[in-house]
Amino acid sequence: MTTVLAIDQGTSGTKAMVVDPAGSVRAVTELPVRPRYLPGGGVEQDPEALLESVLESGRAAVAGAGLPIDCVSLANQGETVLAWDPRTGRPLSQAVVWQDRRAAGICAALGSSAELVSERTGLVLDPYFSAPKLRWIRDHLTREGVVTTTDTWLLHHLTGQFVTDAATASRSLLTSLDTGAWDPTLLELFGLAEEPLPHIAACDEIVGETTAFGAPTPVGGLVVDQQAALLAQRCLEPGEAKCTFGTGAFLLANRGTTPVRSGAGLAASVAWRVRGEHTYCVDGQVPTAASAIRWLQDLGLLRHASELDQLAADDPEGVLCVPALAGLSAPWWEPEARASLTGMTLSTTSAHVVRAVLDGIAAQVAELADCAARDVGQPARRLRVDGGLTRSRVLMQAVADLLQTPVEVYPSAHATALGAAGFARAALRPELPLADAVVDWEPSTRYTPRLSADAAGAFRARWRRALQHASIDRETP
Known part of the structure; x- marks a missing residue:
């Protein structure tokens, strides 16, 4: 090494x-x-x-x-x-x-x-x-x-x-x-x-x-x-997927060494070129994840992202958020879309709004995971996650609930840098297999779905209807 x-x-x-x-x-x-x-x-x-x-x-x-x-x-x-x-x-x-x-x-x-x-x-x-x-x-x-x-x-x-x-x-x-x-x-x-x-x-x-x-x-x-985070999380086989929760949220799934286009509205690109061979991936983006949390801070609804779990309501009480604060990317590709908050009443509090934003981020990730599953031909057995917002137990549980899939949290805050280090080792040591250039890991936390499949499906159906308030001109995929 x-x-x-x-x-x-x-x-x-x-x-x-x-x-x-x-x-x-x-x-x-x-x-x-x-x-x-x-x-x-x-x-x-x-x-x-x-x-x-x-x-x-x-x-x-x-x-x-x-x-x-x-x-x-x-x-x-x-x-x-x-x-x-x-x-x-x-x-x-x-x-x-x-x-x-x-x-x-x-x-x-x-x-x-x-x-x-x-x-x-x-x-x-x-x-x-x-x-x-x-x-x-x-x-x-x-x-x-x-x-x-x-x-x-x-x-x-x-x-x-x-x-x-x-x-x-x-x-x-x-x-x-x-x-x-x-x-x-x-x-x-x-x-x-x-x-x-x-x-x-x-x-x-x-x-x-x-x-x-x-x-x-x-x-x-x-x-x-x-792509560095995809390597760090050891998503080395076709179908393995990760989501990084940073400024935006980025879901990538390994597609192997064949350059296949997405049929579900995702982007298909090179994950990496190593040892003379391309590995490909499909990916989708939530343009505003941590930046949506900063927006809540700018509005005065919380002081720091560390307060999310403390301030988010247990139940959003019908409030729904489509956090399209910088448009919508995959699978809708609507750059002119605008964010929406719906379902509010006089009893709506800042806690309901905070929870709705977290649920809205999770709902977009769930849509991306569904698209990746259609491209790969089967749902992922798990979703590996990294990034600062993985510290929010409320958000990670919402992702597991809406995906109806286990969510495994990467044990380090440095997935991207660790992935880049793996590529550097591969560059210096041409005899080293890529799988050996990155360290193995065990999740620091594992979330399993608590919401029933019926309840998750009902929420996602309501959230999809809320998309029409985000200035989308065509039907949701």
């Missing part, structure tokens, strides 16, 4: 972690990087703040561990993009975050090509993915420099290279699901054919060297944050 500095650059924070050869976490540093939410669906971050958080957290973790580092790995947000100057590394725009919906008009204008995009990429023509936001930057912000996902910019500062990874590239709407390569037809469609394109590296590839954290150190094990 090797000692890895694994960096998880996420939407709400950057986490750097040193993992020793035994797989133990020797030091962790986490720094916040709160996005700015703008009128009109805009969500932005300061690129310099992202870079500074990577450098500061990484250096602090290395200093805290007191160990020589054999490799640096990076997990990234996946679909967050920016413009930057490749000569100086200077950002030329803010980072446009994956939640940003301002490119919805670009997708609408390309609506006649939606089927072509879906067939070639496995994804849906939606502003959630990278290409529409890259086009929006070119149309509205700047024609200068290059436009890429944030990982390419960060890696340029660390290594001087112009590179992304196979999983991140597959989230762009610009690569072929079958080959994993940039697709000329899609580049032309989005008006990006003349743009310089980064090298697409395998997730077990050493892409360069950095001195940002001390002595010269190889950089490898690059991957999207959610």
Whole structure:
């Protein structure tokens, strides 16, 4: 085994972690990087703040561990993009975050090509993915420099290279699901054919060297944050699924080594490319999970997420929430959808609203799990979960109840970074099977359904009817 500095650059924070050869976490540093939410669906971050958080957290973790580092790995947000100057590394725009919906008009204008995009990429023509936001930057912000996902910019500062990874590239709407390569037809469609394109590296590839954290150190094990968590949770066989509860909630199911498109409204993409072979996954997103909890905080309904279980009502008393505060992604793909709270009366309290938001997040996860089950051909035996909101027993029990499936909580708060560390080990040791590059684990908590199947079905039927209040024009799948 090797000692890895694994960096998880996420939407709400950057986490750097040193993992020793035994797989133990020797030091962790986490720094916040709160996005700015703008009128009109805009969500932005300061690129310099992202870079500074990577450098500061990484250096602090290395200093805290007191160990020589054999490799640096990076997990990234996946679909967050920016413009930057490749000569100086200077950002030329803010980072446009994956939640940003301002490119919805670009997708609408390309609506006649939606089927072509879906067939070639496995994804849906939606502003959630990278290409529409890259086009929006070119149309509205700047024609200068290059436009890429944030990982390419960060890696340029660390290594001087112009590179992304196979999983991140597959989230762009610009690569072929079958080959994993940039697709000329899609580049032309989005008006990006003349743009310089980064090298697409395998997730077990050493892409360069950095001195940002001390002595010269190889950089490898690059991957999207959610795919890193899929590996950490050892969802290595087709059909195994996990859900990460972070800024959003992201459910991914392993689909094996065949590039199969989703028939249930999910996105299909590369989970990772390792040992010369692609592994694929289907995934769905709840755009607002922890960000919905922050919204409750901003409204003054709670002070901190740690109060959720204390403040949530035992029964929402008929109050229903569709937490589409940043639109709806899979399986509806309605970027213009709006959140709704229904069923309120004069007796409704803040406790009912808090509980309804938690139930609404759980209901969306249950819908995604159903879609994944249709794609895989059978329901998952269990759902493995990680992320900050797994600390809410109320939310996790609601997920188990509505899925009617056991929920197993990952025992560490660092699934993404641990997954990135696994890819880094695979990069440094080509003889190591991927399954041996990540440590085994037992759940810290296991939730089993307490609600009857009939009661769960009745709630989900009422919640689906509430979707019509979220400005959805077509029927729910």
